[in-house]
Amino acid sequence: MISVRDLRKQFGSTAAVDGLSFEVSRGEVLGFLGPNGAGKTTTIRVLTCFHPATSGEVRVGGFDVRTQAIEVRRCIGYLPENVPLYPDLRVDEYLHYRAALKGVPRKQRKSNVERAMERAGVLEVRNKLVGHVSRGYRQRTGLADALVANPPILILDEPTSGLDPNQRRRIKQLVKDLAQEHTILFSSHILAEVQDVTSRIVVIHRGRLRADGTAADLIAKGSSRTLRVEAHADAETLRRALVPIRGLSAPRTTDLGDGTTLLLAAIEQQGDLRDAVAQALAAAGVRVRELRVELPTLEEYFYSVTEGADRSEEGVA
Amino acid sequence: MNGTLVTLKKELMSYFYSPVSYLIAVLFYLWRGYEVRSTVRAFAVYQLDQDLLPSACFGLTSTFFMVLLVPGVLTMRCFAEERRSGSIETLLTAPIRDVEVVLGKWLAAVAFYSLLWLPTVLLMWVLTLPPFLDTHLEFGPVFTSYCGMFLLSSMLLAYGCFASSLTDNLLLAAIVAILFNLGLLKLPELLRQELGATAQEPLVEQVLSKLDVMGNFGQWWARGLVDTSQIWFYLGGTMFFLFLTVLSFGARRVA
Numbered sequence: 065m066i067s068v069r070d071l072r073k074q075f076g077s078t079a080a081v082d083g084l085s086f087e088v089s090r091g092e093v094l095g096f097l098g099p100n101g102a103g104k105t106t107t108i109r110v111l112t113c114f115h116p117a118t119s120g121e122v123r124v125g126g127f128d129v130r131t132q133a134i135e136v137r138r139c140i141g142y143l144p145e146n147v148p149l150y151p152d153l154r155v156d157e158y159l160h161y162r163a164a165l166k167g168v169p170r171k172q173r174k175s176n177v178e179r180a181m182e183r184a185g186v187l188e189v190r191n192k193l194v195g196h197v198s199r200g201y202r203q204r205t206g207l208a209d210a211l212v213a214n215p216p217i218l219i220l221d222e223p224t225s226g227l228d229p230n231q232r233r234r235i236k237q238l239v240k241d242l243a244q245e246h247t248i249l250f251s252s253h254i255l256a257e258v259q260d261v262t263s264r265i266v267v268i269h270r271g272r273l274r275a276d277g278t279a280a281d282l283i284a285k286g287s288s289r290t291l292r293v294e295a296h297a298d299a300e301t302l303r304r305a306l307v308p309i310r311g312l313s314a315p316r317t318t319d320l321g322d323g324t325t326l327l328l329a330a331i332e333q334q335g336d337l338r339d340a341v342a343q344a345l346a347a348a349g350v351r352v353r354e355l356r357v358e359l360p361t362l363e364e365y366f367y368s369v370t371e372g373a374d375r376s377e378e379g380v381a
Numbered sequence: 382m383n384g385t386l387v388t389l390k391k392e393l394m395s396y397f398y399s400p401v402s403y404l405i406a407v408l409f410y411l412w413r414g415y416e417v418r419s420t421v422r423a424f425a426v427y428q429l430d431q432d433l434l435p436s437a438c439f440g441l442t443s444t445f446f447m448v449l450l451v452p453g454v455l456t457m458r459c460f461a462e463e464r465r466s467g468s469i470e471t472l473l474t475a476p477i478r479d480v481e482v483v484l485g486k487w488l489a490a491v492a493f494y495s496l497l498w499l500p501t502v503l504l505m506w507v508l509t510l511p512p513f514l515d516t517h518l519e520f521g522p523v524f525t526s527y528c529g530m531f532l533l534s535s536m537l538l539a540y541g542c543f544a545s546s547l548t549d550n551l552l553l554a555a556i557v558a559i560l561f562n563l564g565l566l567k568l569p570e571l572l573r574q575e576l577g578a579t580a581q582e583p584l585v586e587q588v589l590s591k592l593d594v595m596g597n598f599g600q601w602w603a604r605g606l607v608d609t610s611q612i613w614f615y616l617g618g619t620m621f622f623l624f625l626t627v628l629s630f631g632a633r634r635v636a
Contacts, residue, residue, distance in 0.1 A: 165384060
């Protein structure tokens with residue numbers, strides 16, 4: 065449904081997007097991740113025909129954004145980051161206006177608006193001026209606008225930014241429900257919700273693709289599992305006790321101050337090492353307070369391909 | 382042209398919701414009412430030629446207020462507000478053409494501006510009735526006067542839209558439009574003074590007389606005379622400024 069090939073967008077001498085390529089298949093929910101300034105919004109604006117690409121080929125719903133902009137815009141429901149609305153219109157007036165602008169036939173307009181309001185959960189504020197509703201309702205009104213023409217593709221640019229946890233939860237649930245009928249590109253930098261809502265994740269940084277895959281794949285590609293041991297022993301005893309265990313590397317110890325020491329070590333082999341570690345510590349006479357394996361997170365992976373990668377490059381330079 | 386009609390409807394609605402529109406209407410009607418009443422009384426007292434009444438009414442200060450200030454104030458929001466609030470993004474990503482948006486916004490401004498003038502026709506008619514002037518008023522010149530005002534205002538509103546498309550600052554958009562209107566009203570007079578004898582040459586004189594918008598009003602439109610070259614001047618100006626607005630509005634995509 066969305067195909068981006070070697071996209072480049074330049075503002076003056078600055079390349080906001082630099083040779084980006086990715087695809088989104090029909091029915092997929094793609095998490096579009098990146099730190100602030102990574103080029104997410106610029107890419108989205110090219111997809112929605114708000115900005116022209118400097119070079120590259122972008123097709124949405126099978127249409128070229130350069131030569132078939134009207135057709136592209138017809139198959140997209142777009143929720144921009146700041147949800148710009150007209151404060152002097154009532155919520156249902158605004159949605160009727162947007163439905164008419166998007167070419168929804170007069171006969172279907174009322175039912176489309178009702179359905180969009182119901183799905184986005186704005187029925188209770190339908191008669192209120194847009195300028196008088198809360199941030200959460202504004203966000204949902206914007207979402208109802210994206211849904212009102214029932215387009216096959218939804219592009220949601222940070223739909224949960226500035227919302228409280230309850231509102232975020234509702235939007236997340238709504239996106240999950242919408243995923244059954246629409247192809248969705250969901251941009252955010254809140255990793256937990258992207259992991260929860262999307263079927264695939266694309267990470268961009270400095271306008272370039274840094275990762276593409278399912279959340280599980282990306283986590284697996286990232287940092288290794290970590291063994292965490294808190295025990296009543298000094299650092300040296302603890303290290304010596306774990307020497308026989310194969311597959312542990314780079315142990316780091318911290319004195320916790322109450323006669324206990326914390327040891328963290330990377331696990332470099334498959335399988336559960338906890339039994340072996342427990343036996344080794346018992347054999348060395350070390351009394352254990354806590355023993356567990358910490359799994360890597362998407363956050364760590366995100367850091368490693370964005371800011372972490374920058375630091376490594378700077379270090380090499 | 383679905384996009385034009387939808388935009389026209391929404392923009393007209395915005396004019397009726399805006400307190401600025403009501404402020405303009407109240408100021409204009411109070412001022413106009415007072416001036417027309419004084420003019421009609423003068424015509425009755427001094428028994429002047431009734432055919433000159435429309436011409437006299439179009440020479441009133443309230444007309445200058447409507448030509449000089451109102452087009453810029455009405456159109457300042459058209460595009461500047463969309464850019465300031467960011468709603469230009471949802472507008473430019475909707476499946477309509479730029480020209481449809483520009484036409485819709487301009488037509489709404491023309492329609493609202495025309496609605497502001499409409500009650501003044503009624504005012505003139507009421508003043509010819511027995512309790513007031515008790516006379517027959519020739520409505521031909523009145524009709525041509527309003528046609529002329531419609532054409533002139535269409536051009537000024539098109540320019541106002543263009544000024545609004547250049548900035549996201551509403552005040553700046555209004556000032557740029559008002560300065561243009563002021564230039565249009567005062568330029569021929571200033572040029573005549575500066576050029577001196579050269580201004581008397583036939584070609585220069587012809588150009589200056591075409592540019593003299595308010596002079597032409599008194600001499601032609603308000604007397605029931607229609608000069609087709611002026612119609613083309615206004616229509617050409619309107620199309621030119623609308624074309625510039627479409628270019629300027631579309632240029633947002635490149636920014």
